[in-house]
Amino acid sequence: MAIIIALIPALAWGSIGLISGKLGGNAYQQTLGMTFGALIFGIGTYLFTQPVLDTKVWVLGILSGLFWSVGQSQQFQAMKYIGVSLTVPMSTGMQLVANTLAGALLFAEWKTGKMVILGLLALVFLIAGAILTSRKEKTGEPGIVNFSGGLRALIISTVGYAGYTIIVKAGALGASAVVLPQAIGMVIGALLFSIGHQAFAKATGKNVITGLVWGLGNVFMLVSMAQVGLAISYSLSQMGIVISTFGSIFLLGERKTQKEMVWITCGSVLIIAGGVVLGLMK
16 A cells, blocks of 8 residues: 555656646746645645644755755756656656665665665666666757756756755654645745746746646655655655656657667666665565
């Protein structure tokens, strides 16, 4: 049952890039609209569950939300630079490596020799998968708009996403309690990043839907984190890569050559294999 709960975020988060891509807007409008949706979801969760919110939950929850806003805004920025089908697999691989290492090194979730071996094997799969999905064939046609900019955005995004989960895990914050403070931190961060970028537009309102979908995945990910640990829960939550990567190609019309499709397919399979291996560790 715990593994099933951990897979629900994969469905929700795997759809975010596609939903935001269809709804439109620049990276700042998408991020801000998404945080408004997450705030609505957070308020609803608070009213429904009535958790106790002490000073620790407020401070760490808002801080976690600020880190998330860095991660999400930079991921949307990377999508503008290099496309959804390339951004999501690379971002997924980088996030999985960061959170897996955090779970193993900071929280000692690898307790036996078998877990260490499986964990290292999973990391090899994840890194190889990220490398494969980022390969581009030289065709002579106009390529990626700004790969260096996309890579820089992805590195910053990974730091933000890692901070968002590590803070919750380190503070042992309850899923229902942290959702509202976290959403407030997300909104604050998105507002700060959006200054001077015309963030308030029609597309911002549309992307509230994206935030509601994200909020659903977030609650189940936090619940799963308490049950099976950071490394495993976050890894399984990222298996939505199949939805986002191939959906962006077939639904958003991102063009790929035949060789690139093979590389993306193999890379996605390796990333999924890495997630499955981490799931077997529990």
